[in-house]
Amino acid sequence: MAYQKQSDTYIRPSNIHKRVQLGKGTTFLPGKKDPSISHLIDHVLEHGYVILPSLFTKEQVDTGNSELARLHSEKTSGPASRGGRNTFEGLQTRRVYALADKSRALDCFPIHETLLKMNDYFLQEHYLLTSYHSVDIGPGERSQEMHTDDGLVHLPRPRPLMGIGTMIALDPFTLTNGATTLIPGSHLWSDSQTPTREAMIPAIMPAGSVVYFLNTIWHSGGANTSSLPRRSLTVQYCQPWIRPTENMTVAMGWEDLDAVPKRLLELLGFSTHDFMGYVDGRSPRAGVEMRKRRLVEWGMKNEEDERKKGAKL
Template identity: 30%
Template sequence: MIPDTKHTLLQYPETNSVPPITRDLESACRHLYETGMCVVADVLTPEQTKAIGEKLEEQAASERALGDLAPKGMVGCKQYVPNMVNKGKSFLDLVEKEETDHLVGCLLGDNFLLSSVNGHIYTGANSEPELLHRDQGQVPASISMPVVCNLLWALDDFTPEGGGTLVVPGSHRWEWQHQIRPPDMDIAEPVTVPAGGVLVLDGRVWHAGGVNKTGSKRRSIATFFCAPWIRQQENAALSCFQEVLDEASPKLRARLGMHTYGTMGTVGGTGSEVPGATLISGEFSFPKYIIGESGSLHPLPRVSRQTRI
């Protein structure tokens, strides 16, 4: 897939309207190019939505019980559950879906990587929206192309009253000077996403979690993706269980970064099967050892589901 990068600039502070909810992936990609966002309905069945929601709740409860042994997940009324890669196949299935390939591919090209998978649970009412931000805030604003893309899989309805994501549609097309500091919150629009649907955000578009006036629970899984030539948010090569990689399809292994991209992402200088070629993109397995000074050989330990503290 060849991403459409020929969009025109939009004069700050002009914005677009929130695009209509669609089920058609071609329309969704057009919405993404034009407005920096799209909402696709019914990508998960009600049964899948319920099962993923329950699994997320169970995981969140087990991490709260870990106390200080887990990263601080609770911020205000939001519990953040990081690195779902090791926490159940249903989360990884979102990464491999055909809709994911299509929607992310139309922004980042076919070779995109999984940057992270995180769970979000908003447990109650709040009075302030989150900070407006761009998900590619670490990338120089003068880089005018999308290099990351976030898919928020709604496990409950996102509604304006229930704190649904606030987005400034079209802000990805502003000149780079307006990509550094957030615009006024009052130009951000609340987005409605029915449970089982997905909200896709171009990494350059300003957005934030909204104000939840109803106190209803709002859960989602954020599958975050990046171009194959920038760093992933989670260092999957280090933190992904070996068993997850052993069970993964070639596509999932590649998304996790277990694939070289030209000369990038090698492990110990990963060799190519092709004589004389070093610029070949291809899957690798972790070598048994890393070569050190004077040719010493050092075993490469891998994190395993089997070994526990």
């Protein structure tokens, strides 16, 4: 990081004067605007979202669906893979969290060139993946509560853009199968404006398409009144500064967390804010214990493999 000298004082340079305000709802620091997607960016600036039709190939979609079918059959895919645990997740909705940990077959979805080019404009350099899981809305599911993805951040509007959300359609999104619904232009709203279901429109799109949206826009999962599930992936990105200066949960040894005072563990990040900070859809502490068991199993398997190799020599 470069510093500029003013007399005897060193000051970290600031780009705060370059921030852009969208209506009364959102502020952000624009990044590089790739000419090939400038029309898509302009649509997001005006409406808060854009649909990217058929961004992924049929082969990629087929791979995604077959991989999710495999994960849903695995006992290790987490409790939400068998059905939602609350109305926000959806009681008739199945979710597989921590997809980056569970499958290499799905790696193409978060790193598509178009999505990253869009992020390069709306998010600051070194932005992060903040959530990556499947959303399988089953028949009979009710409409999800209306929300913004930054709703747990209690800052007044206009507020800084915290992140980006995407929904990747592995099935066509239709009027009846639970297509994501949004309120166009609600990223421009002040805190005094209230969302209504009547103002929402469905993101109707074919399989392989993506709806890309700012996390200040009001949206929800739709009701599924059809006889088939609506399969999708949600990939969400956040600003690079939404994290502690020191990565405490990695720096902290996991050998004997019971010896650490509970309050200190919470401060170190072994806690959640509502659902923020979850590990595989569960508490961070449950995630640590799950990981420790896997490491033990991995070590035992390696020892057995070494013994077998030695026996053949």
